[in-house]
Amino acid sequence: MYPLPSQKKILVVTQHFxxxxxxxxxxxxxxxxxxxxxxxxxxxxxxxxxxxxPGYSAAGPFEEEWHGARxxxxxxxxxxxxxxxxxxxxxxxxxxxxxxxxxxxxxxYDAVFCFNTxxxxxxxxxxRYAKKHHIPFTNxxxxxxxxxxxxVLNVKNKALRAIAQGVSDALYKKADRLIAMSEPLQQRLxxxxxxxxxxxxxxxxxxxxxxxxxxxxxxxxxxxxxxxxDLVEALAFAEAEPQYPKTMGGRVWWREIxxxxxxxxxxxxxxxxxxxxxxxxxxxMASFTLERVMERLKEELQ
Numbered sequence: 136m137y138p139l140p141s142q143k144k145i146l147v148v149t150q151h152f153x154x155x156x157x158x159x160x161x162x163x164x165x166x167x168x169x170x171x172x173x174x175x176x177x178x179x180x181x182x183x184x185x186x187x188x189p190g191y192s193a194a195g196p197f198e199e200e201w202h203g204a205r206x207x208x209x210x211x212x213x214x215x216x217x218x219x220x221x222x223x224x225x226x227x228x229x230x231x232x233x234x235x236x237x238x239x240x241x242x243x244y245d246a247v248f249c250f251n252t253x254x255x256x257x258x259x260x261x262x263r264y265a266k267k268h269h270i271p272f273t274n275x276x277x278x279x280x281x282x283x284x285x286x287v288l289n290v291k292n293k294a295l296r297a298i299a300q301g302v303s304d305a306l307y308k309k310a311d312r313l314i315a316m317s318e319p320l321q322q323r324l325x326x327x328x329x330x331x332x333x334x335x336x337x338x339x340x341x342x343x344x345x346x347x348x349x350x351x352x353x354x355x356x357x358x359x360x361x362x363x364x365d366l367v368e369a370l371a372f373a374e375a376e377p378q379y380p381k382t383m384g385g386r387v388w389w390r391e392i393x394x395x396x397x398x399x400x401x402x403x404x405x406x407x408x409x410x411x412x413x414x415x416x417x418x419x420m421a422s423f424t425l426e427r428v429m430e431r432l433k434e435e436l437q
Contacts, residue, residue, distance in 0.1 A: 144172040144243055148261035149250035150211070150229045152177035153201055154188050159250040163204055173204040174240060176260060178211045178229045185215035185225075207240060209233040219289075226254035233260040240264070247272045249310075255280035255303045262309045274310035275338070279320060279426040285392065304328065314338050319427055392425075398435055400428050411435075 151157045180188040199206040211229035214221050249261040265272035281299035308328045313335040315321040321335045393400035397414035409428045410421040
């Protein structure tokens with residue numbers, strides 16, 4: 136599909152796109168329904184297992200059409216096995232290949248939009264293209280870095296942490312406009328970038344109506360180690376702090392990613408959401424955003 140002379144045209148940059156199941160698929164459909172022509176610079180689908188989806192391989196295909204949008208796929212190292220090494224290679228390979236594939240794009244865009252999950256480097260190709268062609272760049276921040284990096288890779292070296300912080304902040308500052316998932320994240324980005332709140336919009340994630348009424352399932356609850364309630368809270372609320380009973384300390388379905396003065400932050404190995412435990416193993420909150428849990432921990436330690 137080629138845009139009409141008067142039709143607006145947008146470049147969407149995201150490593151993850153259809154047939155991977157991310158909200159950006161719905162956003163692109165919304166752009167198309169609004170009469171905007173869309174090109175998508177994306178990766179080869181292999182998330183979350185690191186295995187190529189049927190019909191895809193390291194050899195492509197590298198150009199497709201989806202619901203009227205043109206897809207320009209770039210190479211990446213798959214996150215096979217989700218080992219630390221492969222996740223790291225996946226994080227750095229796609230931005231590199233994408234940044235060196237910008238010449239394949241037909242151009243003529245009015246704006247660049249990045250759906251910025253992990254890694255933060257995902258927005259680098261978008262920054263390069265927008266700067267070269269002098270067009271506005273909007274970055275939708277879904278995973279705050281470098282905090283989210285530490286939930287996946289155990290980085291303890293202070294120098295490496297300082298580099299990760301500096302790179303993340305520099306990339307966020309390159310956007311003409313940022314979008315945050317919540318007001319706490321908006322405030323955090325304001326502090327780190329120096330941008331005024333007027334340049335950082337808040338657009339929460341949402342769920343469709345058929346997810347609104349939870350139906351408890353014994354098998355699912357067993358799969359999550361009896362902690363399905365905090366998963367539901369994390370899905371439904373930006374700040375989930377109900378009165379939880381004492382837990383077993385996360386011995387089965389949880390991995391510990393942070394410990395300080397008896398408080399612990401854990402991540403569920405199945406769903407990926409986070410929770411904060413106090414010194415008596417009681418859940419203080421649950422969230423899919425590590426940054427929110429870290430902020431809650433800071434409040435407890437004050």
